[in-house]
Structure formats: structure tokens, C-alpha cells
Amino acid sequence: MPELPEVETVCRGLEPVMMGQVITRIDTHRAGLRVPFPEALSENVAGARVLRIARRAKYILIHLNNGMVLVIHLGMSGRMTVEEAGFKPARHDHMVIHLKDKRMVAFNDARRFGVVDLVEEGAMESHALFRHLGPEPLSNEFSGPALAAKLKGKKTSVKVAIMDQRVVVGVGNIYASEALFLSGISPKRLAGQVQGERAEALVRAIRKVLQKAIRAGGSSLRDYRQADGELGYFQHQFTVYNREGQACPGCTCDIAKTKGILRITQGGRSSFYCPRKQK
DNA sequence: CCTTGAACCTGCGGGC
DNA sequence: TGCCCGCAGGTTCAAG
Known part of the structure; x- marks a missing residue:
């Protein structure tokens, strides 16, 4: 579904919700999407604080204070919603991020072409998902x-x-x-x-x-x-x-x-x- | 290396 | 109403 502007808009929407918040856990409701969800995803993010939200290409990057980056690609049909305490995941809500203030961010993706990964901050550049990406169109590098x-x-x-x-x-x-x-x-x-x-x-x-x-x-x-x-x-x-x-x-x-x-x-x-x- | 086409998966709208 | 078809905003992989 989303191209750069839509991903950018999602990032800006995530910012006020997630910035500075501690992630208490992540629930997943299936083994993965286009690729399996990262091993021990919840354990590896639980207790970490969100430092900043960024975007590279069509990837959402959620930088955490434990040196990890939660990477999300929305694929063709991916959507992110902000949910209040008491939310019960519905069909295609494959991943739910729980925040310390009891709010949740749900990742819904009917076609399951999306991707979720957890990458070490220092390994971002060389990571398979990012290694071959060209320049950002809104940067000076693109001329x-x-x-x-x-x-x-x-x-x-x-x-x-x-x-x-x-x-x-x-x-x-x-x-x-x-x-x-x-x-x-x-x-x-x-x-x-x-x-x-x-x-x-x-x-x-x-x-x-x-x-x-x-x-x-x-x-x-x-x-x-x-x-x-x-x-x-x-x-x-x-x-x-x-x-x-x-x-x-x-x-x-x-x-x-x-x-x-x-x-x-x-x-x-x-x-x-x-x-x-x-x- | 380059180029093309299929594959992944569900949902929706149109035609019959 | 139901069924079948084509189509959907992305990426990866295999084959030529």
C-alpha cells in the first residue's frame, strides 16, 4: 500500500505516541509475515525506551535505548493503529507493541507482505535489507x-x-x-x-x-x-x-x-x- | 552483471 | 446470491 509519503506520515504519527515511551512487550499472533518474526522479539525489546522514530526508504525505524532498532516494512497492505487499554486484536493484527502507558501500537497486514526485524544499530548499513538501497529522493544525494x-x-x-x-x-x-x-x-x-x-x-x-x-x-x-x-x-x-x-x-x-x-x-x-x- | 517474470497472500469489485 | 476473474500502493528469487 504505502510508498515513501505514506510511510513518512506513519512515522510522524508514531512519534508522539512512542517517543520516550518504554516498550513493555510485543505480542505476535503468527510466526511471521514475508519472513519470520525475529527470534525472542519481545524479550529483546522489553524494558527498552524509544529514542527516536526515523524512516529509510519505505522502512520505519524505531530506535531503542538498548542499541537495537525495530524495523517495520508495511508491504502492500500494512497499517499501523494506535489502540487504548483493553484493545483486543482483530483479524490480521499480527503484531501488537505494548507501551508503558498502557497504549498499544498494532500492525495489521492482510496480505502479509510486510516485514518486521530487529537490527543492531551498528549493523544497519550492512544489513541485507538496507545494503543495496539507493539514495533518499529528498536528500541532496539525489540529483x-x-x-x-x-x-x-x-x-x-x-x-x-x-x-x-x-x-x-x-x-x-x-x-x-x-x-x-x-x-x-x-x-x-x-x-x-x-x-x-x-x-x-x-x-x-x-x-x-x-x-x-x-x-x-x-x-x-x-x-x-x-x-x-x-x-x-x-x-x-x-x-x-x-x-x-x-x-x-x-x-x-x-x-x-x-x-x-x-x-x-x-x-x-x-x-x-x-x-x-x-x- | 542485467532483465524479466513469477511468487508470496488476502480482499475487493465487476461481470455473468 | 454466488462464483470466477482480474486487480491491488512491494520485494525477492529463479531463470534466461
Whole structure:
């Protein structure tokens, strides 16, 4: 479900709830998700205090004062909710973090593509989950020349390439389509052909769509939380994503003749684009 | 090394 | 109403 902006919004929602709190225990209700839950998870976090909440790529990082980092990936369908004392886990609430103030943070994931791991602070960089990750799109490390260098010689489409977390992290299926529309680049264009000014434009567009979505989460939610306690913001309005057959904004073409926004399949995923505005 | 496609799993909406 | 199909915002692994 979530791409970088949604994960970022969840992190900001976790902050006021977990920061400074002691974790009393973690309950798990099955052996694991995409991979098994860490061995002795509850024993290894019980009594530890939350120092800070951070994000790397689409991973939530909960830094503890015992030198460990609780790592959570939401996969496709993962959701985090804040629960009050007396909460009884429901279907797909696979993990519940208990806090000293009796509140709980539940991790619900119907499709179970999520990941939970416990990593030593010093081993984060070299950890298998993080070792191959590309630059953060909102950092200075991510630039036109840097992206162009990564894409040079690549034979895949630019759409598939920018979803490759080794090229740049955080961009998923929705924001890939959105950023390509904003930059006027066809999703079908060969990645290797995105060089120079085109790469600059794509970097600007990726930054812009991600930042705008993060801001939307912050401005539309109190404490980054929905009324039901769910953290994060998942109801954005998109420009091309999931708008097959509709006119794109500002389109002057006749929708009856042009079919409007097109949907194609690339790398097994849907791409949405305007063949007139994107070349 | 690169590229592609399948696999993982449940839920939902549409068509019949 | 029920059944079947395709589709869903991610990542990893095997095969070519």
C-alpha cells in the first residue's frame, strides 16, 4: 500500500505516541509475515525506551535505548493503529507493541507482505535489507547527474527503473506514474535515454510529488491520525494514477477521440500516462 | 552483471 | 446470491 509519503506520515504519527515511551512487550499472533518474526522479539525489546522514530526508504525505524532498532516494512497492505487499554486484536493484527502507558501500537497486514526485524544499530548499513538501497529522493544525494549515471545504459523502461530501490528509494507504482506525468516523460522511454535535462526534470518531479503528498498528510490529519486511530494518510487525489480514460488536467484534446489517460502494464504493474503530454 | 517474470497472500469489485 | 476473474500502493528469487 504505502510508498515513501505514506510511510513518512506513519512515522510522524508514531512519534508522539512512542517517543520516550518504554516498550513493555510485543505480542505476535503468527510466526511471521514475508519472513519470520525475529527470534525472542519481545524479550529483546522489553524494558527498552524509544529514542527516536526515523524512516529509510519505505522502512520505519524505531530506535531503542538498548542499541537495537525495530524495523517495520508495511508491504502492500500494512497499517499501523494506535489502540487504548483493553484493545483486543482483530483479524490480521499480527503484531501488537505494548507501551508503558498502557497504549498499544498494532500492525495489521492482510496480505502479509510486510516485514518486521530487529537490527543492531551498528549493523544497519550492512544489513541485507538496507545494503543495496539507493539514495533518499529528498536528500541532496539525489540529483540529476546522479540519476542519469544510475540510468545510463539501462535497457528497461524509465518507469520500471525509478521503482527499482537501488536507483532511488521510496518511489512506488503510484508516484512513479505521477512523477513521469509531471516531468513530461513517457513511462515507456528507455531508462538509458533519460539523461541531462530530462534527468534533472525527473528528479524535480519525483521530489515535488513526494513532498506534496507528505504535506497533504500533515495538513489533513490531526497528529497524523485518522479518526479510527489509523496512522498515515492513504486517500490522496492523483493526477493520472487510476484515471484510465479520463482527461488529464488542462488537457485540450477531445476525449472521445483520444481515449484520454492510458493504462499499460510494465513489469507486471499498471502505468498510467498521457501519450500527448509525455514523450 | 542485467532483465524479466513469477511468487508470496488476502480482499475487493465487476461481470455473468 | 454466488462464483470466477482480474486487480491491488512491494520485494525477492529463479531463470534466461
